[in-house]
Amino acid sequence: MADDDKPNLFNQLPDDLVVLILCNLGSSASSPSDFFNALLTCKRIFDLGFRRRPVLSKLGAKALVMKARNWSESALRFLIRCAAADNIEAYYILGMIGFYCCQRIETGKLALQTAANKSHALAAYSLAIIKFNGSGGSKADQNPHAGVDLCKRAASLGHWDAVIELGHLLYDGHRLYPDLMGGRRLFSVEQAVKLVSSVTFPFKRQARHHQDTGNEAAAERHPVDVFLKEWFESEVDEGLKLCAHEGCGRPETRVNEFERTKNYCSRSCHWRDWNLRYKAEGGGVGGGNGGAGA
Secondary structure (H helix, E strand, O other): OOHHHOOOOHHHOOHHHHHHHHHHHHHHOOOHHHHHHHHOOOHHHHHHHHHOHHHHHHOOHHHHOOOHHHOOHHHHHHHHHHHHOOOHHHHHHHHHHHHHOOOOHHHHHHHHHHHHHOOOHHHHHHHHHHHHHOOOOOHHHOOHHHHHHHHHHHHHOOOHHHHHHHHHHHHOOOOOOHHHHOOOOOOOHHHHHHHHHHHHOOOOHHHHHHHHHOOOOOOOOOHHHHHHHHHHHHHOOOOOOEOOOOOOOOEOOOOOOOHHHOOOOOHHHHHHHHHHHHHHOOOOOOOOOOOOOO
């Protein structure tokens, strides 16, 4: 049989099977180029991968976030297309880039709120930071009560930074859990974090692992943090600062926005950075009251 007469076994595969393969590829791709290079294999794969809702809905964060220098209107349209396919990561990424990079404050918050409503823990925590800092507005726009509620929501979904934030609030004497506190009690930050964790995560194994090991770097940073940092290292307005924690990419949206937490966007970033420095100096992890004064 001549080569031209051989059956094309790939074309005989049902669409549903190819879509399933592309969904797995999209969820595990390490970069957008990994996913798009696969789509360019042939027209059938491109059509199934780029136009089918199940594939777009399953794309992971690493397949959705590009280098900041490659940002374009076509990249924005692709994220919107993925969000329309109910990709929760796309909503979160659109919210962060829109809010912090493109000055689309209200649409950015709306995208973050949509992701939070769909149980995206990091979106809820990011909104909490916005509320605590009054980001995108003035100091008068700070809303700590809304921030606490969003932090509790993120913590209930398993987000460890939210637990750290709540622990600091408890350390400061905030009456988050009046049934437990019985008035102001003094804790170290670590004791407060453990107490909040025990209340918030009675059955969450991942959070329990963090609590037991004190591993402040256990949670991998989201790719959009890298995007924000790259964006603002080249585009940041004079006078505005990035969060001082190396692993975070959140910038100020007004001058001295991070003043209350000593140039960190949040208490959790202050605590993480303090612990990393303490560990680097040979003190281990979780020593003292890291960031207690944040």
